[in-house]
Amino acid sequence: MPMKTPDPQTCIAGVLAGDRRMLSKTITLIESALPAHQAAARAILAALLPKTGGAVRLGITGVPGVGKSTFIESFGMMLVGQGHRVAVLAVDPSSARSGGSVMADKTRMERLSTQPHSFIRPSPSSGTLGGVARKTRETMLACEAAGYDVIIVETVGVGQSETTVASMVDFFLVLMLAGAGDELQGMKRGILELADALAITKADGENVARARKAAKIYEMALHLLQPSSPGWTPPVLICSAVELTGIEPIWNAVLQHRERLSGSGELAAKRKGQAVAWMWSLIDEGLTERFSRHPDVKRQLPRITREVERGSLAPTAAAEKLLFSLDNTM
Secondary structure: OOOOOOOHHHHHHHHHOOOHHHHHHHHHHHHOOOHHHHHHHHHHHHHHHHHOOOOEEEEEEEOOOOOHHHHHHHHHHHHHHOOOOEEEEEEEOEOOOOOOEOOOHHHHOHHHHOOOOEEEEEEEOOOOHHHOOOOHHHHHHHHHHOOOOEEEEEOOOOOOHHHHHHOOOOEEEEEEOOOHHHHHHHOOHHHHHHOOEEEEOOOOOOHHHHHHHHHHHHHHHHHOOOOOOOOOOOOEEEOEOOOOEOHHHHHHHHHHHHHHHHHHOHHHHHHHHHHHHHHHHHHHHHHHHHHHHOHHHHHHHHHHHHHHHHOOOOHHHHHHHHHHOOHHHO
16 A cells, blocks of 8 residues: 655654654655655755755775675764764665565664664665665755764665765775785776775784785775875775774774865865766656656557567667657657
């Protein structure tokens, strides 16, 4: 049964008051594909927008087995302890059948999820490119309006999700494991170019020496790459989320980066560019949706698809035929 469309004014007031229950309802509304829900979500976001923009937006990715959730929980607990309000938007793989969230991040971050000044939102990726939830940007704005001053977006760590998340945050942190020689070969150069900092995790016990060695290898690798900002050299740090060592220096690096880019005007320029890129991604998404709903396209698509499958029609000709069939109706 579809969710009843809530009153936008009630949602706006609840979010601005920091009501976590109302924030959750608002995000559910934002994520809904129903036209009535989308109209209400647009009205809510328009009202909330002036109250956004003040939070630190932090993207976190990492290789499989790096312990992202353990790191984020320790990192979030430290920030909450310092008086911050932390929102974690954990983008999960989707169930192929239902499109629902497979992993429950609240169960993976039990301590953080019970903190009154934290908010954890697992979001299904629903097949979106790179596994990034379709409405992550809107969700981020709602959390900022609710008073969360640190927004963490955790990627699924596969595909192109890293690039997508990097395009919506201020600081992009890449978590790595020791054993850098093997990991470096498997790590895409593009991911390293996106990084504002690297952190070698699980640097505890006998692994500390290996973590320090890995850090030196990554430092050399980063020197060969063009940094994402001319005023910032990505540091390589080591940490242990279990022993809670090296966590605060990572936060200090985030703050130093923010101070430096704010002073140079790069941060403001970066966010303006991200907003325009977001607009174009929504235009692309909207055009694709309208195209697929067009009566002429719906009528011709099954036949043209069969012809492409049989090899009697080239994909290029098929695409052109479908696109130009709209000429008489636009």
